[in-house]
Amino acid sequence: MKARHRRFIWIGAGVAVLGAASALVLNAFQSNLVFFFTPTQIAANEVPRNRAFRIGGLVEEKSLARESDGLTVRFVVTDTAASVPVVYKGILPDLFKEGKGVVAQGEIGSDGVFRASEVLAKHDENYMPPAAADAVNKARGTTAAAEKTTKTLQR
Amino acid sequence: MNEFFAMGGYAFFVWGSFGATAFVVVVEMVALRARRRRALDEARLATPDSLTAATQGVL
Amino acid sequence: MTSSSWYRYSSPATFYPIAGRLIPWFGWAAAVMAAIGTWIGLAIAPTDFQQGDAYRIIFIHVASAWMSMFMYVVMAAWSALFLGFNTRLSAMMAQAMAPTGALMTLIALVTGSLWGKPTWGTYWAWDARMTSELILLFLYMGVIALRNAIDDPRRADRACAVLSLVGVINVPIIYYSVKWWNTLHQGSSVSLTAAPKMAMTMLTGMLIMALAAWFYAIAVALYRVRVIMLERERGSAWVGELQEVKSR
Numbered sequence: 001m002k003a004r005h006r007r008f009i010w011i012g013a014g015v016a017v018l019g020a021a022s023a024l025v026l027n028a029f030q031s032n033l034v035f036f037f038t039p040t041q042i043a044a045n046e047v048p049r050n051r052a053f054r055i056g057g058l059v060e061e062k063s064l065a066r067e068s069d070g071l072t073v074r075f076v077v078t079d080t081a082a083s084v085p086v087v088y089k090g091i092l093p094d095l096f097k098e099g100k101g102v103v104a105q106g107e108i109g110s111d112g113v114f115r116a117s118e119v120l121a122k123h124d125e126n127y128m129p130p131a132a133a134d135a136v137n138k139a140r141g142t143t144a145a146a147e148k149t150t151k152t153l154q155r
Numbered sequence: 156m157n158e159f160f161a162m163g164g165y166a167f168f169v170w171g172s173f174g175a176t177a178f179v180v181v182v183e184m185v186a187l188r189a190r191r192r193r194a195l196d197e198a199r200l201a202t203p204d205s206l207t208a209a210t211q212g213v214l
Numbered sequence: 215m216t217s218s219s220w221y222r223y224s225s226p227a228t229f230y231p232i233a234g235r236l237i238p239w240f241g242w243a244a245a246v247m248a249a250i251g252t253w254i255g256l257a258i259a260p261t262d263f264q265q266g267d268a269y270r271i272i273f274i275h276v277a278s279a280w281m282s283m284f285m286y287v288v289m290a291a292w293s294a295l296f297l298g299f300n301t302r303l304s305a306m307m308a309q310a311m312a313p314t315g316a317l318m319t320l321i322a323l324v325t326g327s328l329w330g331k332p333t334w335g336t337y338w339a340w341d342a343r344m345t346s347e348l349i350l351l352f353l354y355m356g357v358i359a360l361r362n363a364i365d366d367p368r369r370a371d372r373a374c375a376v377l378s379l380v381g382v383i384n385v386p387i388i389y390y391s392v393k394w395w396n397t398l399h400q401g402s403s404v405s406l407t408a409a410p411k412m413a414m415t416m417l418t419g420m421l422i423m424a425l426a427a428w429f430y431a432i433a434v435a436l437y438r439v440r441v442i443m444l445e446r447e448r449g450s451a452w453v454g455e456l457q458e459v460k461s462r
Contacts, residue, residue: 008298015379022383035341035396056396093335095264103334103398120334123264125400127272128413133263159257163267168332172271172325173252176278180430183317187437194444195458202454 036103039082047108055084055114056103056122064098077102077114084108088116095121224303226443227452233436240433247426251277254419262416271329272416276404277423279322281431282350283385285315289357290382293375305371306446308378309361310439314431316354323347334398342391343399346384353381367446 036056037047047053055077063076072089075098086104096102101122106115128136162169255273262269289311296304326344327337338344357374364370392401403411410417447453454460 004298004300011294011297011379015382019383022387026387035339035398038396093333094268095333096335100264118336120336120339120398122398123333123400124411125403126411127262127265127269127403127416129260130263132413162270163261165266165268165270165332168268168328169256169270172274172328173256175324175328176274176321179317179321183314183434187434187441191437191441191444194441194448198444198448198453198456198459201449202459 038079039077039084040079042084042108043082052105052107052117054103054105055086055116056101057083059096059098059100059102061098075102077104084114085112086114086116086119088119090119092119093121095123097121224299224301226303226306226447229303230440230443230452230456233440237433237436237440240429240436244426244429244433247422247429251419251423251426254415254422259415259419260413265333268329268332271325273419273423275322275325275329276420277427278318278325279347280424281427282315282318282322282347283388285311285318285431286350286353286378286385287382289315290378293378296371297375297379305375306439306442307435308375309371309442310435312354312357312361312374313438314434316351316358318427318431319347319351319354323351330398339398341397341399342395343388343397346388346391349384350381350388353377353384356381 036054039055039057041047042055057077057079060076060078060083063074065074066072067074072087073092074085074087076083076085078084086106088104088106096119101124103120103122104114104116105118105120108114160166160170251273255270259270259273261267289308292304292308292311295301296308323344326347330339331337357377360373360377361370364373391397392399404417404420412420444453444459
């Protein structure tokens with residue numbers, strides 16, 4: 001065997017070992033890499049206790065309500081299987097809309113209401129002109145659109 | 156025309172992105188050119204011809 | 215082609231003039247593509263139904279993000295060739311990739327941040343996609359720092375090649391992060407396996423910008439590898455014979 005071939009084998013082995021090690025580390029850290037939890041996970045108590053975490057889902061249609069101070073908002077985050085009421089005091093991002101994706105950071109109270117300290121909008125990877133979007137929505141109907149957004153969230 | 160530059164209210168973000176990219180690219184090209192000039196100068200000094208020329212100049 | 219002729223092309227003395235002839239072609243192609251792509255992206259492509267004009271950042275963001283990952287893979291490939299065949303040119307090519315790769319990563323991070331503020335509502339979030347792209351920047355900077363830390367070029371080549379190869383594991387992590395984990399970052403709009411999720415004009419502009427990034431990266435990498443050859447082989451006969459070294 002030539003020295004060059006031996007070197008290749010060593011390099012290959014090194015990369016394989018490192019790959020395996022990284023895969024294991026990633027697997028162990030998987031739980032910490034979760035950026036947000038879904039309402040279903042919250043319902044199943046799979047969320048960290050006594051510390052802030054993020055919740056992600058869709059803003060339920062017709063659930064957004066503003067309180068009289070003009071700054072506090074209430075809305076419901078849903079993944080269509082479960083839903084969690086959220087209260088937040090602050091400015092909402094431009095893309096925050098009913099029926100669209102949202103990620104909120106905060107803590108859940110004993111009353112089951114999620115008190116958010118930060119609200120981010122999560123948008124999908126579809127880009128098209130407004131006219132095309134209208135056409136797509138009309139053609140697909142609302143059920144298909146809801147299905148699509150749910151899929152986006154689960155990704 | 157004003158509407159074009161306003162970018163629907165996102166002018167800072169859109170023009171900022173394109174501007175920052177153009178800036179970074181220009182900086183890289185200028186720096187690389189300077190590095191080539193330095194490398195050529197040092198290559199001239201390191202060639203045997205220029206060494207003898209320099210010595211003759213001194214003598 | 216016989217193996218001896220491959221070795222001939224891998225000699226810096228042969229490659230230097232070839233690279234020099236290629237640079238203007240790639241450079242001008244990059245400039246033309248960037249001009250067309252920017253024109254389509256800012257003036258021709260329609261406004262997005264959700265994001266308005268803020269989405270136009272995609273035309274730079276995606277091209278630079280793709281390039282940041284791709285250049286790392288290329289750098290790792292040259293490093294593997296160097297460790298296997300011990301060819302000087304491979305090490306120099308790997309060395310020529312790192313700064314432009316780091317720059318592409320920086321552009322992707324900065325434009326992503328400027329895109330995140332008006333759409334998500336924040337400049338930065340520690341989600342898997344953004345964190346792994348930041349790690350990519352650190353890897354590039356680590357390779358550059360390691361290069362500068364070791365005086366002996368041959369030892370630096372070796373150390374950098376090993377680090378580049380170790381870090382390549384991060385590239386699939388960046389790419390698949392949006393599939394594997396819940397992220398704030400949206401999924402891919404363009405992939406090899408599914409139909410694009412963009413209107414045609416938008417997609418065209420984005421792909422032209424991606425081509426511009428390719429040509430730019432090739433032109434700059436070739437230019438830099440020539441400079442590296444001058445730096446590392448100065449005093450050798452072939453460098454002394456070069457017209458640009460002899461003149462003046």
